[in-house]
Amino acid sequence: MRRSLSLLSFALALALGLTAPAAWAATSLTVYTSLEADQLKAYKEAFEAAHPEVEIRWVRDSTGVITARLLAEKAAPNADVVMGVAATSLMLLDQEGLLDGYAPAGLDKVKPALRDGRPQPHWIGMDVLSSALCVNRTEREKRGLAVPARWSDLTDPAWKGQITMPNPASSGTGFLMVSAWLQMMGEEKGWAFMDALDRNIASYTHSGSKPCKQAATGEFAIGLSFEYRAAKLIDQGAPIELVLPAEGLGWDMEAVAIVKGTAKLDAAHTLLDWAATPEANALYARSFAIVARPEVQPQHNHIPADLETRLTRQDFAWAAANRDRILTEWSRRYDAKSEAK
């Protein structure tokens, strides 16, 4: 009997040891994000070093999932802050009354084009993310094809089954491309272009990075993705050519906002204050060529310095207001080729 008792207490001790949560000294801030996994660690470390009293707890998923999740949790939000999510999505959430206004320290130093115009902005931009093509040089040369220079080159039947792009319903990168094509070409020509492109598409991925990563391994020759992922993969030695189509690039801002009703308002303000500092902007600049603070000048090996002039004119209010309609139409036309999720 005694032996079985000691066995029992051993089992209990083991169980407790295995389940016991670590004790938190700092305020834990739940931050919903669509930032890339390889950016999260640096952002968290830098912020927590500057503000040890607050700890970031990331909940990461793609833009579409984060947006849908925040909308679904409207009655009882789980998030305190949304960070690194497309501004069009944040505008949409704002229309639903989900975001709180706050003017962080140093707001006047943030480029006016990259923030909500109100004195108590409901979102503040961090950086600009722009679309780009990842073309696998080896696979392209194997087929004896020229580097595509324009969006319209992608409809060449020679590329049939060799192109992947992110699903705009789940990926922010996908949505900014679709939104830019519709605004740049007009709705009718925009959808006609996408119909033609669809004939060459092998699959619509859930993630905005995956098309570029698949181009890197040659699984598909061309990935429609964004400039940071392309530059990063080139640095890692992938045979990738970064192409910025001549008609102009779709783009969106990655932005940060406070979820209305958070119980940790002070900590949320601390994070927003930090997000607008030059130090934080220097971190964004490691990935992106255009950041919110003008005094931070990013230097990139693979992204041209004139990126800003290549961006198309975007009406974000229009994109946010029409997001649902565009995605419904997109799903109706092309959903059959989408990855699950």
Next chain:
Amino acid sequence: MTMPLPLPRTSPRRLGSLLPAGSVLPRPGSLLAVAAPLLFLLLALALPLAAVLSQAVRDRAGHFVGLDNLRDYLGNPALSAALGNSLALSALSAVLCVALAFLYAYGLTRTRMRGRGLFALVAQMPLLAPSLLPGIALVYLFGNQGWLKGMLGGHSIYGPIGIVLGELFWTFPHAVMILTAALSLADARLYEAARALKAGPWRRFLTVTLPSVRGGLVSAFVAVFALVVTDFGVPKVIGGQTPLLATDIYRQVIGQQNFQRGAVIALLLLLPALLAFLADRLMARRPAASLGGKAVALVPAPNRWVDGFFLLFCGALAFCLLLIPATALFASFARLWPYDLTPVLTHYRFELMDGGGWTAYGNSLRLAALTALFGTALIFPAAWLVVKGRAPMALRQGLHGLALLPLAVPGLVLGLGYVFFLADPANPLRPLSGTLTLLVVCTIAHYYSVPHLSAMTALRRLDPELEEAGRALKVPPAVTLGRVTLPLALPVVLDMASYLFLAALTTVSAVVFLYDPDSMLAALAVLAMDDAGDTAPAAAMAMLIFGTGALVRLLWALVTRSLLRRAGRWRDGR
């Protein structure tokens, strides 16, 4: 969903005859004891399932709408295509898998080919990894840069071909186990009689062998069908543009946060699984060609041609099975597949990847250990209460019935049930949401049936006189259980624990709706990394799970062997 143990055939209705009559009035202690597992299954299984069912007939605002949701879903051709695809591909996978597994099991049991022990081990290997592994390996083998792409003759691996190949790998051990069990029960006298009647080898096969394993064939078909229809790991990775129920439910719930539609698909998923379960139970009720006490075990005679053929067949199949983990292992070390195959360890540096990396792996180990520990501690005594307990028959039968229910419940449905069950603000269990504790509870409930059945089989083999002796000596039943029954049944208890450990390590389906960033699991990390296009790190994590599973199986085999040796000495009175 894994079930590495063949299911003993017991129908709830036949249970009555096997239980000792409740001749003694139940004592409050025995009532209390049986209430504990009943309460667990009620809370962890029945109520979440009820929550799914009730959501499927409500609209978003919570009003009752009857079958409108279902009609909506079936009325949308893009969505209902998933139903047809799921049924067709599951049936195809099941037919192919059972055919291959039958020949393989035949080679293992009815021939004298060399290497049978090794082949039996290789057939078990797919149980060590989540179903995402075959998907990932198939991309490396047959994808656009795959080594064997030419073998597909221009067809794409992304779609039905990939799904069926991946599911064949993943369900093979289940079919082989069931068919090995069926084929190893053979009465040599029947074959002798057939030979005396001048029946040739084919005739003997058709008139003696096939009828004796009919039950096993149906069981294997049903088990594989149910596994495939509810699996989403393989189609998630390699399904391409083929919509299936299992991937659709995931897309609706995670991607679009459309929980109502998720509940409707859950209902559709529950049906085939439930039908498969009922068919299997119905077969079990028919008197099997059981072996009488006078049966003579069949010892296959050596035959150069037959043994040679099966060696070739099993060898080829074993090679194909081994190719999957071998490819994933190779790819996980290659710097940049397919251009730079220099071996590096960078893909095992998970901290810059999606999915929580090494923390997720640690969580998975904790989940597996806790599930094995608490699961066995719950299921074994509960099975003892069903077989040997003295609570009223109705309670024991209720417990047994609930314990079999998970066999018919797909993990995705159970997981979604937890989401609905815990979403209710009035639910006092709500704070458990997203915790590892919840994942442990869910995993125990999800995999409850198989260990329950093996515990029941083992307990029935023990002489009831042991309990009677205990009673005569006025020892409380719990002491008899702890001092006599448990040590005797220790190998089975270890088997249950190792089953639960592996199941918890590789499960994706139920937990995919339940984790939060602090309780991320390794198998879910594989999913997240593949989703982000990090295929090589996903392969690395899948192989890490595979290696851990193999290690646990090895330890289990060593411990069991030494236990059996000790028990043997004890039995021999040495």
